[in-house]
Amino acid sequence: MSLVVYLGALVFGMSSVLLLRRPRTAVRNPLTLSTCVAIALGALVFVCAAPATLAAVNDLTGIPNFGAPLTYGMLSAYSCAVLVLLINWRGGPRERVRRMVLRSIAAYGGLVAAIVVLFALAEADTERLTDLDTYYANTPFMREMILLYLVGHSAAMLVMCVVCVKWGREVTGLLRTGLRLILCGALLDVLGFQLAKYTAVVARWSGHDLDFLSTTLAPPMASLAALLCAAGFVLPRLLPPALAQWRGLGDYRRLDPLWSLVKSVSTAPKPSVAWWQLPQDRLQWREVSIHDALLTLAPYFDHRVRERVRDTALSAGRSPHEARLAAEAAMLTDAARRAAAREEPPETAGTYRLHATEVSGTGGLVELAQALHRQPAAAPPTAAGPTTEPEEPHVA
Known part of the structure; x- marks a missing residue:
């Protein structure tokens, strides 16, 4: 008893x-x-x-x-x-x-x-x-x-x-x-x-x-x-x-495709990560590190890649938002490849603000990560000439 x-x-x-x-x-x-x-x-x-x-x-x-x-x-x-x-x-x-x-x-x-x-x-x-x-x-x-x-x-x-x-x-x-x-x-x-x-x-x-x-x-x-x-x-x-910690753990895992792509160029200082650290703390550090990496990759953004993938997605019947995410995912993949190969930034590079950086919170980054996850396994598009006149890049 x-x-x-x-x-x-x-x-x-x-x-x-x-x-x-x-x-x-x-x-x-x-x-x-x-x-x-x-x-x-x-x-x-x-x-x-x-x-x-x-x-x-x-x-x-x-x-x-x-x-x-x-x-x-x-x-x-x-x-x-x-x-x-x-x-x-x-x-x-x-x-x-x-x-x-x-x-x-x-x-x-x-x-x-x-x-x-x-x-x-x-x-x-x-x-x-x-x-x-x-x-x-x-x-x-x-x-x-x-x-x-x-x-x-x-x-x-x-x-x-x-x-x-x-x-x-x-x-x-x-x-x-x-x-x-x-x-x-x-x-x-x-x-x-x-x-x-x-x-x-x-x-x-x-x-x-x-x-x-x-x-x-x-x-x-x-x-x-x-x-x-x-x-x-x-x-x-x-x-x-x-529940907030559980959602944080889910977002942390959903960011894996994006983090795997950009972690090599992130310069954010890595804190000591202990096994008992709460998921939201881990998520916050990953979010900061990804934003830092996106700033590093911004000079390598090739707008011809983005525009071509966007037009293809729109032609396939996808919504403008889905087309934009797919185009940004392709452009980011191409930029990460260029940075890893130490290539010169493309001639069409310019200031462009990703959707993930326009919205507050982690939602935008999660959408970008899922767009990367849905990309075909084939190599990213190369910077071939555009089929249409390039649109004016958005100013940050």
Whole structure:
């Protein structure tokens, strides 16, 4: 059981690490910071609740069941962090947000203090690692401590449900999806974990034994609920940049034909590329290097090649844009060949601005790279005389 709980804590905590990949930026962002704190505390709750951890804490302190107030206090801190996260996520005037955050911290700080005091007053000399809630359900002060931590956690989850339902009507897209996941997690926590705990404890009060609800059903329900809540908090924050990195990786690969053609003439300084470097960082360097190479090859542009390929493409029924890309790809291939052979620039060379340099972003370069990829494998056209009058080159 402890291994399963530790694995849950690891998965739960990894999302916090992903959000905190840039600590300096995250610390200045209350939303990111509160998200990381809430998820990290949730992971710590898992760690503290594991029987192996409880036994180690009890042995280390020499106090039977000392792990109980530690776990319950950590769970209360997690409940508070969830409320703080919701407050920061909802936003509003800074003073109002700050006031609500301080009130939440004060309320749950008092709850944690009460848990510690009640445990100190109780007589709980028999160590219980898995069934403490039901075993001490009728013990003075322990009974109140158990009920207090359950009520505090229930309050936070119910508030979360209300906020998710209300706010879910006002937002769309990933934020709504995240809120629905959080709502599912909160409902599963209320119905699967808390209701099972309440039922088992109340059954003990009435002389019945439904301990399996507390020891067998509640723990996995709590784990699943926490993971759903973590996914809901993290999804709207991580999915957009993750998709951007995925698109960056795709563009980086689609630029391969163009980069293979011009990399020998690029003079851009090559940075140290590590395996963990993000795709968008790699893409940015490749884009800069390609633009540098295009400037180097510009004197070798032969407009007769471009015009002939353009006219041929138009005659074949291709659109003006497709014809221009095919013509520029052929002209660039010819220029790269001339530069590699150290030939003199052609007589028709002039200032010409490629479509890829007219548009912002990587889209133009990707289109040029794909036009190069679609070129026939045959050698590039030579600078034979044009069949029509050459048009006036575009001025940069």
